[in-house]
Amino acid sequence: MLRAGRGHQDGSSEERMCWICLNTDGGTLHHDWLQPCRCRGTNKWVHEACLSRWIDEKQQVNPDAPVTCPQCYTEYIIVMPPVCRFDAMLESVERTYCLLCPSILMGMLATVVYMATLSYGALTLHQIAGYDTSIQLMKEDPTFLLIVLPSVPCALLLLRRFDWDNWMVRWLRRQHRQSVASEHYDEQGDLLPGAPLTDEYFDSLEPVDEDEMMQAGTMNSENIERATCRVCTALSLPTFSVLIGQTLYGNVNSKLLSIVLGAFTFEAVKGLISVYLRQCQYYRRRYRSVLDYTTENVQMAGRTI
Numbered sequence: 001m002l003r004a005g006r007g008h009q010d011g012s013s014e015e016r017m018c019w020i021c022l023n024t025d026g027g028t029l030h031h032d033w034l035q036p037c038r039c040r041g042t043n044k045w046v047h048e049a050c051l052s053r054w055i056d057e058k059q060q061v062n063p064d065a066p067v068t069c070p071q072c073y074t075e076y077i078i079v080m081p082p083v084c085r086f087d088a089m090l091e092s093v094e095r096t097y098c099l100l101c102p103s104i105l106m107g108m109l110a111t112v113v114y115m116a117t118l119s120y121g122a123l124t125l126h127q128i129a130g131y132d133t134s135i136q137l138m139k140e141d142p143t144f145l146l147i148v149l150p151s152v153p154c155a156l157l158l159l160r161r162f163d164w165d166n167w168m169v170r171w172l173r174r175q176h177r178q179s180v181a182s183e184h185y186d187e188q189g190d191l192l193p194g195a196p197l198t199d200e201y202f203d204s205l206e207p208v209d210e211d212e213m214m215q216a217g218t219m220n221s222e223n224i225e226r227a228t229c230r231v232c233t234a235l236s237l238p239t240f241s242v243l244i245g246q247t248l249y250g251n252v253n254s255k256l257l258s259i260v261l262g263a264f265t266f267e268a269v270k271g272l273i274s275v276y277l278r279q280c281q282y283y284r285r286r287y288r289s290v291l292d293y294t295t296e297n298v299q300m301a302g303r304t305i
């Protein structure tokens, strides 16, 4: 709320012009004019409504920020209606609550994640050690319960960083390098136009490393799919290890050993299948050819001319 001290009492001789809307005296009521700063001349006048709107614009980010005249830099005297103590207290409580909300939410999310990892760890322990042993372990040792169990899924995810199948794919690709014949190069050693595609080209089509893939396309659907696959595989490892261990290595004396063997078998089979499929796709793309449009070729492709 703004009130001019003497705004409408003096100067009836000069013409007033609002520096915001540039309208002059005509039709404006006397008490709608303000003279809120040290400016002189016609510039000193402004409509109260215009200035109010202008102050609101300036205070959009911070409603308590001081606002000054853009010409003489006088800070406007802005007087707010008095606020009673109760209202002020309510306001400050609300502001504090709003400030705390993000932290509260983060805390809740962290708790949910922690509880999920804890349950997963407990489930895994139960699968591997059996019901009685796992309950006994959890009862006896609270650190084991509160720290070791939640770190089980994290450890499994970290273990996935060791990607031997990628290493194998890279090795296989290195075994089958096909250099482009020297006749396709010019004197400077650059490829001539129309020269066959190089190994490097096909490598770039199918990056082997996860990190390379992530760089290639930061967050496309393929990468998200790959990442979810990774997480699922990592988290299902204990279940498959127990299942395979019991099925294939049931006659091994130690249960733990059978589970470890099961884990290795699962990893090996899964990895080999993935390597095989990736090599299949690679070769299919590498040896793809486009034929000339001749009668024979058209007949071979089963098309009609």
Ligand SMILES: [Zn+2]
Pocket (backbone or CB within 6 Å): 018, 019, 020, 021, 022, 023, 046, 047, 050
């Ligand atoms: Zn105006």
Ligand SMILES: [Zn+2]
Pocket (backbone or CB within 6 Å): 037, 038, 039, 069, 070, 071, 072, 073, 074
């Ligand atoms: Zn001014």
